[in-house]
Structures are given as structure tokens and as C-alpha cells.
Amino acid sequence: MPRKRKEEDTTEDPNAQTVSVKQEPAAPREPQTERDIERLQDSLRRLKVKKGIIGYILRAEKSASIDINDPTKIIDYAVLSSIVLNAGEILSSSFELGGVYKVTLEGEKAKMLTLRTNNHSLSVFMENTLDSDKIHRELDVS
Numbered sequence: 001m002p003r004k005r006k007e008e009d010t011t012e013d014p015n016a017q018t019v020s021v022k023q024e025p026a027a028p029r030e031p032q033t034e035r036d037i038e039r040l041q042d043s044l045r046r047l048k049v050k051k052g053i054i055g056y057i058l059r060a061e062k063s064a065s066i067d068i069n070d071p072t073k074i075i076d077y078a079v080l081s082s083i084v085l086n087a088g089e090i091l092s093s094s095f096e097l098g099g100v101y102k103v104t105l106e107g108e109k110a111k112m113l114t115l116r117t118n119n120h121s122l123s124v125f126m127e128n129t130l131d132s133d134k135i136h137r138e139l140d141v142s
Contacts, residue, residue: 036118041065043140047124053135054110054125057081061119068125080105081123085114104132117141 044056048067055068057078068074088103103114106128113132114123124135 037120039140040117040120040122043138044122047135047138050130052127052130054127056122056124059121059123077123077125080112081114081121084112084123085116085121088114102136106132115139115141 040058044058044065044067047053048056054070055066055077057068058065059081064078066074066078068077084103084105085100088100092098092100099116101116105112105114109128110125111128111130111132112123112125113135114121115136116122122139122141124132124139126132126135
């Protein structure tokens with residue numbers, strides 16, 4: 001069954017950042033086994049070696065897996081990830097879009113793809129030249 005999609009583009013200035021929020025399916029899939037997490041981690045390992053990927057943060061309720069190229073920026077990326085996900089939830093609530101499934105933030109030099117999957121949140125940081133939708137498909141998440 002295809003997902004309902006609704007986008008909000010706040011770009012007015014060509015140098016401004018773009019934020020898009022996509023609606024979550026009505027009934028998100030619950031984790032079936034540890035195999036789902038292992039499959040996601042395998043996808044992240046394959047993705048990490050790709051040219052243009054800066055890194056990722058995979059967050060569970062009580063733990064996180066972080067792999068960022070520049071270890072001095074881990075806190076910056078973690079804060080950015082958290083703020084963007086919260087902002088997406090606020091926008092979604094304000095405009096009655098439903099749950100937040102995917103948020104993409106594009107800047108002049110880099111972009112970030114943030115997803116909610118099962119009981120995890122995932123943020124992938126990449127150079128602006130990469131296609132975040134293609135990265136999303138490669139992650140093998142539902």
C-alpha cells in the first residue's frame with residue numbers, strides 16, 4: 001500500500017535551507033525480530049563507505065550508534081539531528097500531517113535525512129550532491 005505523502009517547502013530565498021516533512025503510514029510496522037535491526041545496521045555499513053556520506057546516528061530509546069567522519073563534530077550532529085526531528089514533529093502537528101516519518105534538511109554544502117523506523121530514529125548526513133531519496137531506498141527500512 002503506498003504511503004500518503006505531503007511536503008512542506010519553506011524555500012523563498014535561493015540560499016535558504018529546505019525542510020520537507022512526509023507523513024507517516026497510519027500503522028507503523030513494529031519490529032518483528034532482531035533481524036530488522038541487523039539488516040538496518042548492514043545497510044548503514046554499506047552506506048558509510050559511499051563517497052559523499054558524512055556519517056550517521058542511529059538512536060534507540062536507551063542507546064545510540066554513531067559513526068561520523070569528523071569525531072570533533074559528533075555533538076553538533078547529534079544536536080542538529082534532535083532539533084530537526086523535533087521541528088518536524090511540531091510542523092506536522094501544526095499542519096495536522098500525522099506522524100513524522102521522514103525529514104530532509106538541505107543546506108548549501110550538506111544535507112541530512114532523518115527517519116523514524118520502528119522504535120529508532122536515524123539521521124544520515126551527506127554532501128549536498130547526493131540524492132537523499134536514493135539513500136533512503138538503499139537503507140532498506142519500512
